[in-house]
Amino acid sequence: MKALIVDDEKHVRKTVLKLVDWEAFGFQTVLEAEDGSEAVALIQEHQPQLVITDMMMPMKSGIELMEWMEQNAVDCKKIVISGFNDFEFVRHTVKFGGIDYLLKPIDRKQLHDAVNKAVLSWKETNRERLQYQEKNIEVNEMRPMYRDKLLSRLLSDAAAGNAPAPGESYMREFPQLIGIRSCRVAVLDLNTLQQPIRDKYAASLDLLFFSLLNICSDFLQPAGRGIAFRNWNRPFEIVILLWDEPDTAPDWLRKIANGIERTLQSTVEFGLSTSGSVLSELHKSYTQASDALGKRNLLESGQRIHEYNPSSPWRIGTIRFGKHEEKIRLAVRSGNPDQIRHVLGEWFQAIGEMNHISMEQLKMWWDEFNAARAGWVEEFFLGYDGAQPQPTENRPFIVPLDASGRLSLPLLQQVFADSLIELSKMFVSMQTLSSNPMREIARYIEAHYTQDITLQDISARFHLNREYISRKFKSEFQETLIDYVNRIRVEKAKILLLNPHLRMTQIAQMIGYHDEKYFSRVFKKLTQMTPNDFRKEKMLKDGE
Known part of the structure; x- marks a missing residue:
């Protein structure tokens, strides 16, 4: 900070200079002026934070100096030192924002307190000024966003059928729209x-x-x-x-x-x-x-x-991802990247024969692809311990363009291939961690017990011989695959039987049996009681 001492008497300036510990208050420079005119020049050049001035001086008085500062050095703090105990001088000091009015001879403590008060006042003023500047900067930075959001709201209101009223904020912000x-x-x-x-x-x-x-x-x-x-x-x-x-x-x-x-x-x-x-x-x-x-x-x-041309024959092509979905699913499950690229190539060969591909067409394929991939994630990983890969529905679709700005089908094919190869690698890794195909089959049964599950289905899905599955599964779980399915279903049925409003036919169908009598026979074989007896026993216990 800088200070300026203004007095036509040199010894007064030197006294003020000695009485104040300037460094302690944070002042690096202390300037001197013999009168108000010289003070004006120094203030313009150095912009001090504090001016200590006499009242009675030649050329330009202390009152005239403070009046000038009120217009040209607003943030500079003022302390008056005068040999006159004059009301008018005091009044002008207050009028022009003076911090204090001290009488000569100068008292060290009074001067110290006045300088301290001036420094605190200047720091507070400076803090407020900086806050105001920061707020203005923030407002200026936020204003474009505010205007964009107002106009975006105008769009959404228009979509909802709400016409803007003259008093709406976006109409006040953009009166030219009217x-x-x-x-x-x-x-x-x-x-x-x-x-x-x-x-x-x-x-x-x-x-x-x-x-x-x-x-x-x-x-x-x-x-x-x-x-x-x-x-x-x-x-x-x-x-x-x-x-x-x-x-x-x-x-x-x-x-x-x-x-x-x-x-x-x-x-x-x-x-x-x-x-x-x-x-x-x-x-x-x-x-x-x-x-x-x-x-x-x-x-x-x-x-x-x-x-926009309403007469243009806009239409979506007839090529669908679903036609190739099963081949691609099996390729992903194989864990072979080359096979994945091969079956994708068959799909893209058909796409390459199209003469019109729109953004709507691409988004349709992307949505179909992500829906299928989400299903495969559930199918491949449900029942595995640990984290599961997430489907890609929420990934933004970016149009892959070539250098001329046209859609690049090779780049688009690579986008699909990368996603599927990533999924396939995760599946292979999860299989490796599992390392036991019988455990994998058991997890599949637990996830799909409501469906018709046969040994033939399991053999086709896991690419294993039926006799091998029968032998290894019984060795692993000490029961046959069909017995394992029935036990899972019966355990689920026990939970459903606690609901008195569900009929036996409903419960049988909910756990994968189409025949209520067969369900009852299986239930009795595994629990030594009929489903009705089990329900009655549970209800009696709950009643107690």
């Missing part, structure tokens, strides 16, 4: 960016959004032709509202696309709606833009603007 005659909506999906850009910003998606929105705003805001915002209802989407002169909307999007390509070295694609009212037809326009982007042909390159 006077718009017509508007076209454009959608930019970050998944249309090429892989190197997605990889570069993988750890900082917010920075990528910031860069893209800045480019959009650089074109739209100066011309007052629209606004771009991050759609918080969708994780990878930017929405652009382009108002008035609807015929020029594609030109503005081309300018933005060229700007993005120059800045990020990546091409982008937009879906563009027809013209409509921003307030009453916003949801319709947004849906059109999303459809135009989602149904574009990913096998074509060069077209950056996809305008």
